Amino acid sequence: MAEPGKNGTPMLDELEKGPWPSFVTQIKEAAEKNKMSKALLSLLERSYHERIGHWKHGGIVGVMGYGGGVIGRYSDLPEEYPDIAHFHTLRVNMPTGWFYTSDALRTICDIWERHGSGLTNMHGSTGDIILLGTTTDELEPTFAELTANDFDLGGSGSDMRTPSACVGPARCEWACYDTLALAYDLTQTFQDELHRPAFPYKFKFKCAGCPNDCVASIARADMSIIGTWRDEIQIDQKEVKAAEEAGLNIQRDVCNLCPTKCIEWDGKKLEIDDENCVKCMHCINTMPKALRPGKDRGATILLGAKAPIVEGALLSSVLVPFTKIEPPYEELKDMVERIWDFWSEHGKNRERVGELMQRVGLGNFLEAIEVEPTPEMLAHPRENPYVFYEEYYEEGDEEEEEEEE
Amino acid sequence: MAVTKEEVAEAIYEIVKEYQGKKKFKASDLTKAMIQKYGEAEVDKKLCKAAIRILMDSGRCVYTYFGGSFIELPPEEGVER
Numbered sequence: 343m344a345e346p347g348k349n350g351t352p353m354l355d356e357l358e359k360g361p362w363p364s365f366v367t368q369i370k371e372a373a374e375k376n377k378m379s380k381a382l383l384s385l386l387e388r389s390y391h392e393r394i395g396h397w398k399h400g401g402i403v404g405v406m407g408y409g410g411g412v413i414g415r416y417s418d419l420p421e422e423y424p425d426i427a428h429f430h431t432l433r434v435n436m437p438t439g440w441f442y443t444s445d446a447l448r449t450i451c452d453i454w455e456r457h458g459s460g461l462t463n464m465h466g467s468t469g470d471i472i473l474l475g476t477t478t479d480e481l482e483p484t485f486a487e488l489t490a491n492d493f494d495l496g497g498s499g500s501d502m503r504t505p506s507a508c509v510g511p512a513r514c515e516w517a518c519y520d521t522l523a524l525a526y527d528l529t530q531t532f533q534d535e536l537h538r539p540a541f542p543y544k545f546k547f548k549c550a551g552c553p554n555d556c557v558a559s560i561a562r563a564d565m566s567i568i569g570t571w572r573d574e575i576q577i578d579q580k581e582v583k584a585a586e587e588a589g590l591n592i593q594r595d596v597c598n599l600c601p602t603k604c605i606e607w608d609g610k611k612l613e614i615d616d617e618n619c620v621k622c623m624h625c626i627n628t629m630p631k632a633l634r635p636g637k638d639r640g641a642t643i644l645l646g647a648k649a650p651i652v653e654g655a656l657l658s659s660v661l662v663p664f665t666k667i668e669p670p671y672e673e674l675k676d677m678v679e680r681i682w683d684f685w686s687e688h689g690k691n692r693e694r695v696g697e698l699m700q701r702v703g704l705g706n707f708l709e710a711i712e713v714e715p716t717p718e719m720l721a722h723p724r725e726n727p728y729v730f731y732e733e734y735y736e737e738g739d740e741e742e743e744e745e746e747e
Numbered sequence: 748m749a750v751t752k753e754e755v756a757e758a759i760y761e762i763v764k765e766y767q768g769k770k771k772f773k774a775s776d777l778t779k780a781m782i783q784k785y786g787e788a789e790v791d792k793k794l795c796k797a798a799i800r801i802l803m804d805s806g807r808c809v810y811t812y813f814g815g816s817f818i819e820l821p822p823e824e825g826v827e828r
């Protein structure tokens with residue numbers, strides 16, 4: 343087995359060069375006190391030489407009662423690398439908005455140094471705390487310690503994945519609803535769906551407080567809940583002037599870059615035609631003191647985004663253009679249940695809800711989940727003019743047409 | 748007489764046991780089978796969820812992952828499927 347630190351890992355050492363942080367340095371540090379990390383370094387070096395990964399998916403490990411939260415990983419060279427014959431990953435439900443105290447972080451790291459490789463990934467793409475590398479025997483003791491410290495496992499496999507939220511009103515004045523409260527409520531309401539996989543594939547919720555969408559929900563969440571407003575952008579004319587005096591070229595950097603050209607600046611007064619504002623946040627981001635979202639706030643609910651794993655990437659489509667997001671969120675949760683019912687009934691194995699929506703057509707999908715179509719749902723004008731919609735015909739219309747002919 | 752979650756759990760367990768190694772069931776397949784067996788008036792999704800939870804919490808069944816998540820009897824450690 344190659345010895346790290348004695349130039350036993352020449353290829354990995356290359357990845358420590360340069361000004362950026364290196365995962366190799368981190369593993370080396372962990373390897374000084376942890377035999378799993380030490381073995382991992384050697385196996386990784388070997389993989390780089392051989393250009394082949396030495397992991398296989400076990401897929402059958404977990405903690406009692408849960409179907410998600412543990413990803414089984416085994417080395418295909420267990421005799422040569424007995425310390426990492428098992429190298430399972432645990433997904434731990436992160437605190438909503440990723441707010442930790444240093445005590446909480448120390449607690450997690452201490453637990454992991456006792457039971458696993460000591461290596462973490464903060465955070466995985468769904469948002470969970472990722473604890474990398476432990477053995478099957480250590481799963482239950484790790485879980486017991488985590489739960490004793492108020493942590494729980496997150497989702498994996500075909501279940502509801504751990505809902506995530508931007509920092510929202512806790513730190514950001516642009517939050518149009520309480521993202522933290524909603525993500526927490528969804529997590530608690532759907533505990534069964536989080537821990538007991540019953541769907542055709544994964545389902546992710548991401549809560550973004552405003553259209554800046556800091557959690558990238560529009561690209562990554564099966565259901566994106568993005569804060570917005572339906573009245574006028576709040577303008578502080580004095581601050582607009584102050585921004586100009588501070589050197590901002592309002593015409594060039596704000597008005598000209600508004601996607602719908604709905605802002606005007608005459609050197610004295612800034613005016614916005616809110617009817618035509620598409621809530622892109624550009625002007626607000628550029629003049630944060632002068633402009634802020636309106637007062638009548640809520641969210642747009644979108645459905646169907648995914649990263650390109652089985653099929654291509656999808657951005658989510660508008661499902662509900664505007665709704666108030668207030669506890670107990672019954673309307674939203676009822677709609678979610680209708681979507682899950684239809685998807686569970688008609689979804690193919692490993693078909694995300696966005697793919698199902700495309701396969702059955704938006705019209706059929708909306709009918710099934712009892713949502714009225716609205717113009718905001720259209721991604722682009724229809725391409726085929728030879729389509730007739732039933733509802734355009736009143737009873738008796740057909741006969742009249744025939745008579746005219 | 749109303750069907751209890753324990754009875755449904757038992758019926759689910761029997762199906763999983765009978766087909767172990769021959770057919771994999773998702774939670775939704777088993778729910779459908781139970782509704783068919785007992786009728787919609789007696790069994791709903793909520794009851795099936797509770798029944799599956801009994802099987803999981805007792806360790807008589809486990810979730811496995813193979814492209815999708817399935818409900819099976821506990822397998823042997825590390826066996827590749």
Ligand code: SF4
Nearest residue numbers: 508514517551552556
């Ligand atoms: S998404 Fe909006 S509300 Fe949330 S943190 Fe980003 S800017 Fe703030």
Ligand code: SF4
Nearest residue numbers: 600619620622623625
């Ligand atoms: S939010 Fe975007 S669309 Fe609306 S006024 Fe500002 S720049 Fe224009």
